[in-house]
Structure formats: structure tokens, C-alpha cells
Amino acid sequence: MSKLYVTAETYHGIGSLEELKKIKGKKAIVVCGKGSVQRNGVLDRALSYLKEAGIESTVFAGVEDDPSVDTVMKGAEEFKAFQPDWVIGLGGCSCIDAAKMMWVFYEYPELTFAEAAVPFSIPALRDKARFVAIPTTSGTGTEMTGLAVITDREKGVKYPVVSYELTPDIAIIDGDLCKTMPKSVTAHTGLDALTHCIEAYVSNIDDNYADALAKGGMELIFDNLENVVMNPTDLVARQNMHDASAMGGFAFTNSWLGIAHSLAHQLGGMYHIPHGCANAIVLPNVIRFNSKVTNRYNKLAEACGLNTAEEFAQKIESLRFNIGVIDSVSAFGVDKATWEKNLDYIATNALADPCTGFNPRQPSKEELAQLFQACYDGAKIAI
Ligand SMILES: [Zn+2]
Missing domain, CATH: 1.20.1090.10 (Dehydroquinate synthase-like - alpha domain)
Structure with missing residues (x-):
């Protein structure tokens, strides 16, 4: 007997970002990187679709490549202040992985990073919020996985955090969001x-x-x-x-x-x-x-x-x-x-x-x- 772990709702196809118009909830926090989704208009589109859905949103921007424990903890504090019922990771895998871990510490503020990094140890999520992954690069497939890679800069160690709890609820796989990806990244x-x-x-x-x-x-x-x-x-x-x-x-x-x-x-x-x-x-x-x-x-x-x-x-x-x-x-x-x-x-x-x-x-x-x-x-x- 085996169990398959899947992202419950997967929207795919050009223009599927518009599915954001249909999600039901009150407040969303969008976690994104340092500039590309701002420059190419993807973030503005996502925010306007959320507005159409009647959802109040805020943005946590500036997630770096190889996101750090510090960034994750900073994000979790903003989640705590804003109290979202949706977490939206928008960008390359760094943004989505960081958003996944911010979500963990929003749900369980008393948990330490070391505890969360023990494989399959994260307790049940989704008491406070659910998760949407919207990738803008085509590589890690983090929108479908129970994995988040976070770097502890003090120790110089990359932690692959593994838990099927981290598998997103919704994935939006819209190829249109990738068209400005640089050649070498592609x-x-x-x-x-x-x-x-x-x-x-x-x-x-x-x-x-x-x-x-x-x-x-x-x-x-x-x-x-x-x-x-x-x-x-x-x-x-x-x-x-x-x-x-x-x-x-x-x-x-x-x-x-x-x-x-x-x-x-x-x-x-x-x-x-x-x-x-x-x-x-x-x-x-x-x-x-x-x-x-x-x-x-x-x-x-x-x-x-x-x-x-x-x-x-x-x-x-x-x-x-x-x-x-x-x-x-x-x-x-x-x-x-x-x-x-x-x-x-x-x-x-x-x-x-x-x-x-x-x-x-x-x-x-x-x-x-x-x-x-x-x-x-x-x-x-x-x-
Ligand atoms: Zn890989």
C-alpha cells in the first residue's frame, strides 16, 4: 500500500493566474522576491484579482535567493500582525519555500527552526491559513512538493525541510508568468x-x-x-x-x-x-x-x-x-x-x-x- 501526496487543486495553462479571482477568504499575504514580479506586472495582476475576489491583501517582498532563517522569522512576524487566511507564494522557488516556512511559524509561533527541520515533524497546518503556490520559474516543482529549502547563514548550512504538511493547497501553473525569465535561468x-x-x-x-x-x-x-x-x-x-x-x-x-x-x-x-x-x-x-x-x-x-x-x-x-x-x-x-x-x-x-x-x-x-x-x-x- 502506498499513499500519494498531491496538491489538492492544480490550475494549469496560460492565463490561469486569473483563478485567484475565485478563491474564497478574507485576507491574503503575498510573499515575493526582490523585483521581477514587481517589474513585469505579475504582482499587480495578482493583487487586482484578489481584490476582485473581495480579499484584502498585503505583500511581503524582498525574499532573497537561498532564503534565510532570519527572513522566514521576519515574515512570520508580519503574518502575525496581519492575520491572513491565505498565504500566497509568488515567484521562484526561494519565495515559495520561504512562504511555506513563514506559514509554519505563523501557525506555530512557539516552534523553533531546529524543531521544524527534523524530517516529518511539522504538526498539522491549516488552522489559521491555507497556501497557494504560484511559480514563475520552471524547475523545482515546489508547488507540488512537501519540501522547503532554507539556509542558516550563521552556520552556513542549507536545510531541506521535509513534511507533507508543506504541500500547497492550490498550485497555479501559468506559463505566461515565465516569459521574462533570463536564458541561463531557463x-x-x-x-x-x-x-x-x-x-x-x-x-x-x-x-x-x-x-x-x-x-x-x-x-x-x-x-x-x-x-x-x-x-x-x-x-x-x-x-x-x-x-x-x-x-x-x-x-x-x-x-x-x-x-x-x-x-x-x-x-x-x-x-x-x-x-x-x-x-x-x-x-x-x-x-x-x-x-x-x-x-x-x-x-x-x-x-x-x-x-x-x-x-x-x-x-x-x-x-x-x-x-x-x-x-x-x-x-x-x-x-x-x-x-x-x-x-x-x-x-x-x-x-x-x-x-x-x-x-x-x-x-x-x-x-x-x-x-x-x-x-x-x-x-x-x-x-
Ligand atoms: Zn533539484
Whole structure:
């Protein structure tokens, strides 16, 4: 027996932001970032739709990339003063993740961050408010997941807070909101979504529902990502990528991820390589490594008209090249001495990453170090 966790109401399609006109309630707080939704008019549109719904709203703006515990606590204070019955996360995943955690501390002001960060420990939410997620990037799928990534700057640690309580009540997946996303962000976030689909499909949790969405999401990404990087205002391609990102989120919140994410988390934490870029660097070699023990990649290769896991890995390398994403850690500018000094440390951390336990092949620390080294050099792994 398995249970599937889903966002209860998912509106998708160009113009679906207008669904805000129909929500029922009294007060909404919109949590957003530092400027793009203000500049491109998306925030004003959202506020006018809420007004049409008879909802009084306020805005908590200025959530930074990799949002901090401080920002979350500051937001929770504003929630307390305003007493909303709707929380609306509008923007990239940072805004939505920060809004999720502000919501937690609004509902439970006595809870500490350390307590909330213990996996699956957040008590039942929705006593004071419900949650709407409106993503403006197509990558993490946070609108479908029970996950929020928050950074403790004092300790220099990124916490993935995991609880199905954090799964939004409503997701609005409107590709029109993504058309001003910069090229490199489109490329990186799109490759992150691709990695979610592939890792969820091959993870050691088999789930027919998640697998179908993972495979379908992957096909949408192969069919649309290159086009949307070249033609950012192609709304059909934008919507397809936005749908694929949500499908990947659905798949991995139920089937989890694998060592591409374990490695990428370290490359992000240590060298600040953007998350999707780090995934794209490691994914082909992870496929080569894992395909020694699973034939699941052959099913994905078949869906792309290919025959082998190696051909499938090469298809990802071609896509990565075509959309202008680097192929190695050294190409990011990490010097050799620094790399060698930290290699054992990041391999140790990658082994301990929760995603490693869901990978189809259980690696040793030495094997993870070999994978890291091949990805540093831009070489093919042979183990
Ligand atoms: Zn990811």
C-alpha cells in the first residue's frame, strides 16, 4: 500500500493566474522576491484579482535567493500582525519555500527552526491559513512538493525541510508568468526539472503514478527546453516546461531522488554552482554509474527512440551543450588545489545526503569521489 501526496487543486495553462479571482477568504499575504514580479506586472495582476475576489491583501517582498532563517522569522512576524487566511507564494522557488516556512511559524509561533527541520515533524497546518503556490520559474516543482529549502547563514548550512504538511493547497501553473525569465535561468531550472523526472523514475521507490508523470515530464522537457531557451516568449513551450516542472515535482515528492542530487547539493553548497547546472554536470555520469545495476534507463531511452543508457546519457550531454550549459566543474572555475583539498569532505557529505538512500545503486564514499572527479574533469566515468 502506498499513499500519494498531491496538491489538492492544480490550475494549469496560460492565463490561469486569473483563478485567484475565485478563491474564497478574507485576507491574503503575498510573499515575493526582490523585483521581477514587481517589474513585469505579475504582482499587480495578482493583487487586482484578489481584490476582485473581495480579499484584502498585503505583500511581503524582498525574499532573497537561498532564503534565510532570519527572513522566514521576519515574515512570520508580519503574518502575525496581519492575520491572513491565505498565504500566497509568488515567484521562484526561494519565495515559495520561504512562504511555506513563514506559514509554519505563523501557525506555530512557539516552534523553533531546529524543531521544524527534523524530517516529518511539522504538526498539522491549516488552522489559521491555507497556501497557494504560484511559480514563475520552471524547475523545482515546489508547488507540488512537501519540501522547503532554507539556509542558516550563521552556520552556513542549507536545510531541506521535509513534511507533507508543506504541500500547497492550490498550485497555479501559468506559463505566461515565465516569459521574462533570463536564458541561463531557463536553461538551469529546466535541467533541474529534467533531473527530477529521471531520478524519480529510477529511484528505488516504484510507483506507477509517479513513474508515469516522471516519464511524461521528461518527454515534455526534451521536446521543449531547447526551443524555450532560444524563443523565450513561445508561450506553448513555456507552458509545456511549466507543466513538466510540476510533473517532476509530483513525481519526486512521492518517489524521491538519487545521487545526482546528492552530488549537486555539495557542488552548490561548496562552490555555489547553480543547482540545475550542477545537476546537469553530474547527471550523465550518474546514469552511466547506475545503469550497471538497473535497466530502468533503457525504458527512458526507448521513450526517446534510443537503445541504450549510454545513448541516453549522451542525449542529455547534447541538450546541455545546445542550451549553453557547462559540462564540468573545472569549467565553472574551481581550481584544482581547492578541488583536491575538499574532495573527501564533499564525498563524505554526499554519502550522507538523504537522496543517496533512494538511489538504485548504493555507492561507497570512494565511488562518489570517483564520480565527483570525473565530473570535475569533464570525463566519462567507467565504474
Ligand atoms: Zn533539484
